[in-house]
Amino acid sequence: MQGLDFTVVAPYWDLLLIGAWWTAVLTVSAGALSFVGGILFAVIVLYAPKIVAYPVRALMWVFMGTPLLLQLFLIYFGLVQIGIDIPALAAGIVGLGLHFAVYNADIIRAGIVAVDVGQTEGARSIGFGKWQTLRHVVIPQAIRNTAPPIGGNLIALLKESSIVSVIGIAELVHSAQLAISETFRPFEFYITAAALYYILNLVLEAALRRFERHVEVSR
Amino acid sequence: MDFSLMQRVFPFFVEAALVTIEITVLALILGLAAASLAAAAKMSKSAILRTIGTVYVSLFRGTPCLIQLFVLYFGGPQIGINLEPFAAGVIGLGLNIGAYMAESIRGALVAVDRGQTEAARTIGFSRFQTLRKVVLPQAARLMIRPLGVNTVALLKGSALVSTISVVELTYTAQRFIGSTYKPFEIFGVAALLYMIMVYAVARVVDLLDKRFAIV
Amino acid sequence: MSTQRPMVEVRGARKSFGAVEVLKGIGLSVDRGQIVAIIGPSGSGKSTLLRSINHLESLDSGEVWLDGVQVNQKLHGHAFERHINKVRQQMGMVFQHFNLFPHLTVIENISMGPIILKGMTKSDAHALAHSLLSKVGLADKIDAYPSRLSGGQKQRVAIARALAMQPKVMLFDEATSALDPELVDEVNAVMKQLAAEHMTMLIVTHEMRFAGEVADRVLFMDGGVIVEEGPPGDMFRAPQKDRTRSFLKKYLSA
Numbered sequence: 021m022q023g024l025d026f027t028v029v030a031p032y033w034d035l036l037l038i039g040a041w042w043t044a045v046l047t048v049s050a051g052a053l054s055f056v057g058g059i060l061f062a063v064i065v066l067y068a069p070k071i072v073a074y075p076v077r078a079l080m081w082v083f084m085g086t087p088l089l090l091q092l093f094l095i096y097f098g099l100v101q102i103g104i105d106i107p108a109l110a111a112g113i114v115g116l117g118l119h120f121a122v123y124n125a126d127i128i129r130a131g132i133v134a135v136d137v138g139q140t141e142g143a144r145s146i147g148f149g150k151w152q153t154l155r156h157v158v159i160p161q162a163i164r165n166t167a168p169p170i171g172g173n174l175i176a177l178l179k180e181s182s183i184v185s186v187i188g189i190a191e192l193v194h195s196a197q198l199a200i201s202e203t204f205r206p207f208e209f210y211i212t213a214a215a216l217y218y219i220l221n222l223v224l225e226a227a228l229r230r231f232e233r234h235v236e237v238s239r
Numbered sequence: 240m241d242f243s244l245m246q247r248v249f250p251f252f253v254e255a256a257l258v259t260i261e262i263t264v265l266a267l268i269l270g271l272a273a274a275s276l277a278a279a280a281k282m283s284k285s286a287i288l289r290t291i292g293t294v295y296v297s298l299f300r301g302t303p304c305l306i307q308l309f310v311l312y313f314g315g316p317q318i319g320i321n322l323e324p325f326a327a328g329v330i331g332l333g334l335n336i337g338a339y340m341a342e343s344i345r346g347a348l349v350a351v352d353r354g355q356t357e358a359a360r361t362i363g364f365s366r367f368q369t370l371r372k373v374v375l376p377q378a379a380r381l382m383i384r385p386l387g388v389n390t391v392a393l394l395k396g397s398a399l400v401s402t403i404s405v406v407e408l409t410y411t412a413q414r415f416i417g418s419t420y421k422p423f424e425i426f427g428v429a430a431l432l433y434m435i436m437v438y439a440v441a442r443v444v445d446l447l448d449k450r451f452a453i454v
Numbered sequence: 455m456s457t458q459r460p461m462v463e464v465r466g467a468r469k470s471f472g473a474v475e476v477l478k479g480i481g482l483s484v485d486r487g488q489i490v491a492i493i494g495p496s497g498s499g500k501s502t503l504l505r506s507i508n509h510l511e512s513l514d515s516g517e518v519w520l521d522g523v524q525v526n527q528k529l530h531g532h533a534f535e536r537h538i539n540k541v542r543q544q545m546g547m548v549f550q551h552f553n554l555f556p557h558l559t560v561i562e563n564i565s566m567g568p569i570i571l572k573g574m575t576k577s578d579a580h581a582l583a584h585s586l587l588s589k590v591g592l593a594d595k596i597d598a599y600p601s602r603l604s605g606g607q608k609q610r611v612a613i614a615r616a617l618a619m620q621p622k623v624m625l626f627d628e629a630t631s632a633l634d635p636e637l638v639d640e641v642n643a644v645m646k647q648l649a650a651e652h653m654t655m656l657i658v659t660h661e662m663r664f665a666g667e668v669a670d671r672v673l674f675m676d677g678g679v680i681v682e683e684g685p686p687g688d689m690f691r692a693p694q695k696d697r698t699r700s701f702l703k704k705y706l707s708a
Contacts, residue, residue, distance in 0.1 A: 024317060085434035087398035090409055090426055097422035142553030142612075145508050146567040146619055147543030149535055156566065160557045182303035186402060193305065200313070207314030214302040214310065221301045 025205070029212050032199040036209075039195025040216045046112060046191055047178045047224075053117025054177065055170070058124025059159060065129055067154075083122040089183055091115055096187045112184035120177050127169045131162035164235050171228040178224055179217065192216060245424050248415055255411035256432045262328055262407060263394045269333030270393065271386075274340030281345055292341070299338035305399050307331050312403040328400035336393045343385035347378040380451045387444030391437055398433075408432060459522050461486045461623055461654045462507060467516035469502055476502045478678035479516070484623070487652040491665035491686070494675035495701060500658045503675070504627050507656065508547050509538055520544060521622055543571055546616025550628040552608040554600040554615070560587065561596040564615045571619070579618075586614040590644050606637030610644055623654040631660060642668075662705050666690055674698045 029036070064076045083091065092115040099106055106114075135158050143153040163170070185193035196213040200206050273295075280292030299307065308331040315322055322330070351374050359369040401410035412429040416422055462484040469477040476499040484490050492500045505511045507518055509525055518525040525541050527534065555563050564586060565579035574582070587593045590610040600608055609629055616624060626645065630638045642664050648655065649668050659665055665672055666686040673683045674693075682689065682698045690706070693699045 082430065082434065085437040086430045087395040087409060087433060089398040089401065090412065090429055090433065093409075093413065093416070094422060094426040094430070097416060098426065101420070101422050136553075138549060138551055138553040139555065141510055141547075142549065142555070145510065145542055145545070145547035145549075146615070147539045147541075147571050148567070149539050152570060156570065157555055161555075164557055179303040182305045183399070185305075193303075193309075205317070207310065207317040210306055210310040210314050214306045217303055217306060218298070218301045 024207060026208050026212070028203050028205045029199075029208055032195075032203075032209070035195045035199060036192065036212060036216060039190065039192035039213075040220065042190055043178070043181055043192040043217075044220060046109075046116065046181045046184065046189070047174070047220075050113045050116035050120065050181065051174045051177055053113060054120035054124050054173065057117060057121030058128050058170070059163070061121055061125035062128040062132060063154070063159075065125065066132060080122045080125060083119055084126075088115070088119050088180055089186065091119055092184060092187055108184075108187045108189050111187060112181075112189045116177060116181055116184065119180075120173050123173050124170055127166045127173075128159075128162055131166035132158055134165065135161050167232055167235055171232065174228070175221065175224055178220060182217070240427075241421055241424050244419060244421055245428050248419075248425065248428060251411060251415075252408065252428050252432055255406065255408045256436065258405070258407040259394070259397055259433075260436065262325070262332065262397050262400060262405065263390075265329045266332035266336060266393060266397070267390060269329065270336040270340050270389075273334055273337030274344055277337065277341035278344040278348070281341065282348065296338045296341050299335050300342075304332070304335045304396055305402065307335055308399060308403055324400070324403050324405045327403055328397075328405045332393060332397060332400065336389055336396070339392070340386060340389045343389055344378075344382055346385065347381035348374060350381050351377045383444060383448045383451060387440070387447070390444070391440050394437055394440060395433065458486060460484055460519070461488070461521055462656065463517075463519040464503070464507065465517045465519075467503065467506060467518070468514045469499075469506060469511060470514060476678050477506070477513070477516075480675075480678075480680060482673070482680070484654060484656060487654055488671065489649050489653075489655045489657065489669050490671045490673060491657045491659055491669035492673045492675060493659060493662065493665060493701075493705075494673075494681075498675040499678040500675045501627055504625050504656060504658050508542060508545055508625055510547075539571075543567075543619050544622045546613075546619060546621035546624040548609070548612050548616055548624065548626045548629045550632050552600070552605075552612045552632075554608055554612055556600050559597050559599055560592070560603075560611050563600070563611060564618045567615065567619050582618055583614070586617050587611075589617075589647070590614050591640070604637060605633045606640045609633065609641045613641075613644055613648075617648075623656065624648065626655065626657045626659070628658055628660065630664075660705075662690065662702070674701065676701065 061076055061080060065073055065080070068076070092112065095115045095118075096108065096111040099111065132154075139157050139161065140153055143157040148156065181191065182193045185191060185197065188194070192213050196209040199209050203209070277292045277295050280288040281296065283289060283292075308327065311320070311331045312322060312324065312327040315327065355373055355377065356369055359373040360366075364372065397407065398409040400407060401413060404410065408429050412425050415425045419425060460483040462482070464480055464482040467477045467480040467482075468475070476497075478499075480499075480503055482490075482503075492503065494500045502511055506513050507520075507525065509518070513526055520541060521544070523541060525538070527537060529537055555566070558566065561580060561583045564583035565574075565576070568574040568579040568582060569576060584593065584596065587596060590613060592607060592610055592614070595603065595607065595611070600611070603611065613624075613629075629645070630641050633641065638661070642661075645655070645657070645664075646668055657665065657669065669686050671683060672686045672689045674681045674689065674695075674697075676697050682693060682695045689698070690702060693702055
C-alpha cells in the first residue's frame with residue numbers, strides 16, 4: 021500500500037486530454053457509421069430480396085449474440101489473416117460502428133414498421149414510388165420516433181469505445197495505461213480517466229437532450 | 240477453415256465457457272443485490288440514502304465497465320484491496336450491472352399505476368404492505384424483460400474480465416490465437432459458445448415473460 | 455349526354471377481402487368537370503371503390519380508366535410501379551385522417567410532390583404552395599407543423615397538397631368524417647370552391663345535405679353494388695328503390 025497522490029497526474033494531463041479527444045473522435049465516427057449502417061440494415065432486413073436479407077439477418081444475429089471484444093479481435097486479427105492489413109484505428113471504428121449499427125437496425129426496423137400505413141398511402145397517392153416514400157416519408161419519421169433509444173446506443177458506444185484500447189488504439193484508456201507504465205500509479209490514472217469519461221458522458225447526454233427537444237418541436 | 244483445429248480446441252473452450260457462466264451467475268447475484276438496495280435507496284424518504292443511491296447509479300453508468308474493472312484490480316492494491324482476478328471480475332461486473340439493474344427495477348416500480356397504491360392505502364394497508372402485496376407482484380412482471388436484457392449484457396460484458404487475466408472464454412480464445420494464429424477458427428468457436436449461452440438466456444427470459452404475463 | 459371521353463371510368467370492378475366480396479361488379483363513368491357523390495352505409499364498398507380508382511386497393515377483376523389511360527394495367531414489377539406513379543400524379547386523393555407528413559412543415563408538405571416528382575424548383579414550388587394555401591385560407595400557416603393545426607386546417611392543407619400536383623380529378627374519401635362538427639363547414643367550403651371551378655370530383659361522404667348541394671349526380675351503394683343513381687334532387691325527393699328509401703329516411707331525419 022503506497023497511499024494516493026493525485027499530483028502524479030499533472031505531468032500527464034496533456035496525454036490524457038489527447039486520449040479523451042481520440043475517444044470523442046472514435047465515438048463520433050463510429051456513431052455516424054452505426055447510424056447509417058443501422059438504417060441500411062433495417063431497410064435490407066425489411067425490403068431486400070431474401071438472398072441479401074438473410075445474410076444480413078444472420079450477421080445481426082451473430083453480432084447481437086457475441087461480445088464486442090470478441091468482434092473487435094475477429095475484425096482486427098481476422099482481416100490480417102486474409103491479407104487485409106487495416107490500421108487499428110480503422111478496425112476500431114468499423115468494429116464499434118458495425119456492433120452498434122446492428123442494435124440501431126433493430127430499433128429502426130421496429131420504428132419503420134410502426135409508422136402509420138396512412139403515411140405511405142398519402143405519399144403513394146401523390147405519386148411517390150416505394151423508395152421515394154420510404155426515403156422522404158417513412159424513414160425520417162421512424163428515425164424521429166426512435167431518436168431516444170438511438171441516442172441511448174450512442175451513449176453506450178462512448179463507454180464501450182474504451183474496449184478498443186485492447187487492439188492498441190491510442191484513446192483515453194490507452195493514454196492512462198501509457199502513463200501508468202511510467203509511474204506505476206494505476207489508481208490515480210484510472211480514476212482520472214473515469215472522471216474524463218464521466219464528463220464526456222454528461223456532455224453527450226446534454227447534446228442529445230437538446231437534439232431531442234429540437235425534434236420534439238416538429239411533431 | 241481448419242475444422243480439425245476447431246475440434247481439437249473445443250474441449251478447452253467448453254471448460255472456459257463454464258468459467259464465463261460461473262462469473263456471470265455470481266455477478267448476477269451480486270448485481271441483483273446491489274440493484275435492489277440502490278433502487279430502495281433511490282426511492283426512500285431519507286435524502287442521504289437517495290443521494291447514495293443516485294451517486295452509485297450515476298457513477299457506474301456514467302463510466303466504462305472496463306475502467307471500473309481496472310480501478311478495482313490494478314488500482315485496488317494502492318488502497319489496500321488485493322483481489323484475485325476472478326474475484327475482482329465478479330465484483331466489478333456485479334457492481335456495474337447492478338447500477339443498470341437498479342434503473343430497471345425502479346422503472347418497473349414507478350410504472351405500476353399510482354391508482355394501485357392509492358387504492359391499497361385507502362383500504363388501510365401500510366406503505367410496506369402496499370409494496371409487498373400490491374406493487375411488487377405487479378412490478379415483478381414488468382421487470383422480467385429489462386432485467387433479462389441486463390443479464391444478456393452482463394453475459395457478453397463478462398468478456399471484459401479477460402483483460403484482467405481471468406481465464407474465461409475470451410481469454411482462452413486469445414491464448415489460442417497466440418499459439419495457432421487462426422483467428423477465424425478460434426474466434427468462431429468462441430462466438431458459437433457465446434451465442435448458445437446468449438440465446439439460451441434470451442429464451443429463458445421469453446419463457447418467464449410468457450409465464451407471468453397477465454392475460 | 456356528352457359524347458366526350460369520360461374522365462374516370464370503372465368497368466366490372468370486383469374485389470374481395472377474404473371471403474367477403476365488397477365490390478360485386480361495379481360500373482361507373484364520370485365526365486370531365488362532373489361532381490359525383492357516393493353515399494351508402496358503412497361496409498357498402500364505397501371507400502374501397504374510391505381507393506381502387508387510386509389503386510390503393512387492387513381489383514380482383516375489372517378495369518379502372520383515367521382520361522383514356524387504364525390505371526390497373528397488366529404490367530409487372532418496375533414497369534407497373536413507373537406507370538402507377540405517373541397515373542397517381544394526375545389524381546388527388548384526400549383521406550379521412552388527412553395523412554399529412556408530421557415531420558414536414560405545411561409548405562414542405564405541399565411543395566414536396568412538385569419538387570421531387572415534377573422537378574419544379576424550390577422557389578416555384580413554394581410560390582405554388584403559397585397560392586394554394588391562400589386559396590384554402592391558410593396563408594398564415596405556411597411554416598407550422600401539422601401537429602399545431604386543427605383537424606379542419608389539416609384537411610385543408612391536405613387538399614392543397616393534392617391540388618399542388620395539378621390533378622385531373624380529386625377523390626375525397628370521407629374527408630369530413632373525422633372532424634368535429636364545427637370544423638366541417640370550412641372544409642366543405644373549399645370543396646364547393648373547387649366545384650365552382652369545375653374540378654372533376656368523386657366524393658365519398660356521409661353528409662347528405664352537402665352531397666345535395668354540390669353533386670351533379672349521387673350514387674347510392676349498398677352491399678357492393680350501386681343500387682340507384684341520379685341527380686340529387688330526384689334521389690333525395692323520390693328514391694325509386696326500397697333500400698335507398700330506408701337508408702335516406704334514417705339519414706335525412708337524423
